[in-house]
Amino acid sequence: MTAVVHLQALGLTEYEARAYTALLALGRAVPARIARQAGIPRPKIYETLQRLEARGLAARVGESPMEYAPLSAREYIGRARRSFDDRLGALERDLSRLTPDPAPEAVYALRGDAAVRSLCETLAMGARNRLHLAGEGDFATHLERITGRGVQVTRTEVSDLPAIAAPGQRAFLLARDGEAAVVAHFMDATANAQVDASREAHGVHTHNPVIVRLVEGYVMLAAQQAQTPGN
Incomplete structure (x- = not known):
């Protein structure tokens, strides 16, 4: 049962x-x-x-x-939910005392398709106000679907703009709430077939406000270009 x-x-x-x-x-x-x-x-x-x-x-x-x-x-479910929320709140407070917030200037490397996608999903689900997405249409659709209600999502393809990925790679950009960003490169199918670890999906994750704003600006520019007649 x-x-x-x-x-x-x-x-x-x-x-x-x-x-x-x-x-x-x-x-x-x-x-x-x-x-x-x-x-x-x-x-x-x-x-x-x-x-x-x-x-x-x-x-x-x-x-x-x-x-x-x-x-x-x-009544039981309501009580269990309140108890669980209380425990999560206590855990969050305890862990915050042990783990410092990430340094704003730090840039963390991501390696592998699963790592990139998992972090993007976590950021999308945690969005409170706005989310910027560019590239990888199917994945962007998935992220938009799991984003909470009331979040303003700006989503576009990366086109008619300077390339930010090498041949055989597909760029993907995400920025959340002006405070976190991911710049990732997914590999084309032919590249994914390579066993060389250097040919797997990779990217960076950061809370650096300068980089976050750059990603947001790039996504907004790509969205504007997509709406321009003739594009």
């Missing part, structure tokens, strides 16, 4: 997850019926229900006979 697997990922034991999903299906039931529904040995059902009760996922609603009812799925 998929729900049981997901509940275990959130910290429940297998018996707890099975008992909780059985309670959701039954609504309210005595322990013996819950055990049958969940496929839990009867000697284990009482301690399992007690643990669910301690977690606030189930409550005793009768004594004669003793019955249990579940916390609603909607």
Whole structure:
């Protein structure tokens, strides 16, 4: 049962997850019926229900006979989401104390198709206000699709402008929120067939504001050129 697997990922034991999903299906039931529904040995059902009760996922609603009812799925998911967000916030604060922000002037090398595409996806998903993309139409479409709502996306091909890639390479540019940029070169199919590591996709990633503005300006210029009559 998929729900049981997901509940275990959130910290429940297998018996707890099975008992909780059985309670959701039954609504309210005595322990013996819950055990049958969940496929839990009867000697284990009482301690399992007690643990669910301690977690606030189930409550005793009768004594004669003793019955249990579940916390609603909607309430549980809402509570789990708030707890997860709180943990992420605490983790972010703790990690920020350990890891300094990247130096604005630093330029980091990227090597390999997977590395370039993965970083571009991360930047696109994290965009808050604006995203500039140029080149690699299918990949740009994918990045635009995963960008959050409300983000202004400027997207174009790299054409009618000075080349920024060598023969056999295809340039790709990305700038996010005026604070991060990627300049990458993807290889043509014939070049990708080479085993030489120097022929794989490569690029650079930076937070340098001068480079970020240059990338944004290049993308805007390419977009304007594409809209110019005769181009």
